[in-house]
Amino acid sequence: MRSIVLFALGLIGFPALALTNVDLYQTQVVLDQSVDKPDAQARIEGMEQVIVRASGMQDSVSNPVVQKALKQSAQYIAQISYGQLDDQQTLKMKFNAPQINGLLSQAQLPTWPAQRANILVWLVEETQSQRAIAWEHTNSAALKQMKVQATERGLPLTIPVGDFDDVTGINISDLWGGFALPVGQASQRYPADAVLVVRASNNNVRWTLYDQAPKTIGITRQAPLSGSNNGADAADKMINQISDYYAKQSSVVVASESSESVKVRFTSLDNAVDFFVLERKLQQLNSVASLDILKIQGNQVTFLVHLLATPSEFEQQVTRMREATPIVVEVQPTIVPAQPEPLAQAGDVSDLTAEQTLPQIIEQAPAVVAPEPMLMFEWQGGKYAAPTPTEPVKEAPAETDVLETDIDA
The missing domain is CATH 3.40.50 (Rossmann fold)
Incomplete structure (x- = not known):
């Protein structure tokens, strides 16, 4: 009887065995010795192959977020070695699966599961x-x-x-x-x-x-x-x-909420031109995947920046922008006072001991909430001020004495 049950379970599970688990993140690229940096070129080609294979889309490598990540292909490699293929030297690469999947998420590209x-x-x-x-x-x-x-x-x-x-x-x-x-x-x-x-x-x-x-x-x-x-x-x-x-x-x-992100606030934005120039410059950084505007108040704007690199690398890139000046802000932790709880209902005090009737609020320490990390910069983009409309210049009168009379008047 036991053998019959096992045989039946095997028949039920047999169709699932046909699915094949594809190795999406490992590739091998022949080194092109005619270029200046064959290893760097091979890393880019290998990462392109992995992205196409993992996303299922041939045009996924033309995505702007992916194009930025390809310039930092070495950060996505988990293992690398040299090999041979048809008497040609190759570069064998194994890319980090969570990082590649996170990149597809940040680029809003689909993910084709490995079970195919x-x-x-x-x-x-x-x-x-x-x-x-x-x-x-x-x-x-x-x-x-x-x-x-x-x-x-x-x-x-x-x-x-x-x-x-x-x-x-x-x-x-x-x-x-x-x-x-x-x-x-x-x-x-x-x-x-x-x-x-x-x-x-x-x-x-x-x-x-x-x-x-x-x-x-x-x-x-x-x-x-x-x-x-x-x-x-x-x-x-x-x-x-x-x-x-x-x-x-x-x-x-996959939604991009799980990607690494950081909040950054910019001050001294005098006009709309400053805002659009700042937004464009941030989007052009190699460490930035996308931007979300969290808050605009007065001359300040707060972004949630989804990153392709570490927050420190992003901070360094923003600091190198000549219009951005870092602001050091000491944020004090928020203290939440403890709320006392009633010891007993009215009429029950006589049933309590002396120790139980002591004010317990003395023993409760106030809760300390750590501040959420945020980068602060001052934007100095005065030269991007919006041009003010000017009136057309009138032609000067032909006679000098008329001009002098107008000026005196």
């Missing part, structure tokens, strides 16, 4: 003489290109091994003709969440994605996704389209 659907790929290549299935051990340029691009996007692929069961379990005509039921039956031996059938001929790729468990392909009425791509990068385009599809399904945007 595993896709079984049936690739049929057509030449002038024959059609053949590309197995795991097949030396196929199209298959290699698909694997490389899938690694870049973090899309898990499984290629059939091509053993006796595979060879006898599926016909090339079934794959090429798009017959769903045989495809589903031949795919059930693999722990896959979806099945991708690709038909490649020269530089043309036609594909069909069955986004369902193999055992339901050809049985349910769920319609597959299909597409076609042309050109030398047809395989890359196909992988990008499928990656975008799954990323859109599973990605979430």
Whole structure:
């Protein structure tokens, strides 16, 4: 009986085993010795790959917040070493996962979870003489290109091994003709969440994605996704389209409240021009991800600054601005007086002992609340004062004596 229960639990949990945990934060970049700083360039390229893989968006590296962070790529690396790939020296990097996720949060970019659907790929290549299935051990340029691009996007692929069961379990005509039921039956031996059938001929790729468990392909009425791509990068385009599809399904945007932030107050803002100049200069700092305006009162403004660096580094960058002068303010802790509690209700005093009737408020110390840290700066932006409108200059009279008369008058 116990074995039957364990077997049933195994069947229930089997579909979840198909999901693959993708390593999003580790990458390897070939060093370009033709540039001045190959290591720095490789760190930027590696961080770009990790951000695209973790966010699921190819254009995520063009985000302004990400662009700032790329200039400080070394701060996001947890491990780094040198390696070899095809007789070329490479830089192996492992980025800090919480920092990358925090960066995506600050940039308001989505996060594609590491648990991703595993896709079984049936690739049929057509030449002038024959059609053949590309197995795991097949030396196929199209298959290699698909694997490389899938690694870049973090899309898990499984290629059939091509053993006796595979060879006898599926016909090339079934794959090429798009017959769903045989495809589903031949795919059930693999722990896959979806099945991708690709038909490649020269530089043309036609594909069909069955986004369902193999055992339901050809049985349910769920319609597959299909597409076609042309050109030398047809395989890359196909992988990008499928990656975008799954990323859109599973990605979430995490709120940025958890990012490291600091409050900063600026005084002596004489006009609106000063405010907008200050806001623009703060947004341009590499240590700043975004700004929130907390309070505007008189000639003072208080910001909540979401940081890409430490608060001390942000303070140093603001101090180097010629318009900002630090203000040292000694903030006294707030003392909250303790509130006495009634010892007993009226009429119950006779039941209390002498010790219990003593005023307990003497023993209660007032609560001390530590002040919230805040940076203070004085803004000296007088030259940014808004221009005052002037009246048009009138032409001088032609006769001098008339001008003198007007002046005397």
